[in-house]
Amino acid sequence: MTVFARRARASAGRMHPELSLVSYTLLGHLEESGGCRATDLATHYALDKSTVSRQVAALERARLIERRVDADDHRVQVLHLTETGRRILAQVTERRRAAFRERLANWPRNDLERFAEYLVTYNSWTRTEA
Secondary structure, eight states, rough: HHHHHHHHHHHHHHHOTOHHHHHHHHHHHHHTTTTTTHHHHHHHTTTTHHHHHHHHHHHHHHSSSEEEEOOOOOOOOEEEEEEEHHHHHHHHHHHHEEEHHHHHSSSOHHHHHHHHHHHHHHTTTTOOOO
């Protein structure tokens, strides 16, 4: 798992120099959710609010996200991808998919199916409160 995480972080930097793995993950979440508050990101990923705040500030400086006032509650600011953010996220996503296709191209079908099942199981885990 450590090697997997290390490779994921390294590949994120190669995919786009301004996009860390955390930044890529946050952009992906904003795209999937259609926008959300920074506190929602912190809660969803179990990150400290200051960590998310730094990431959000960097993404804003890079003009990849923007804040908009919530239509229902004008006190709330919602983070959204900018057009530049959407374009870069799409480019990085396609590069990542191409890298996965290349890495898995010679795997036997049985191994791919088993690997996919393991990933589904791993990703479906949810934390339960004690």
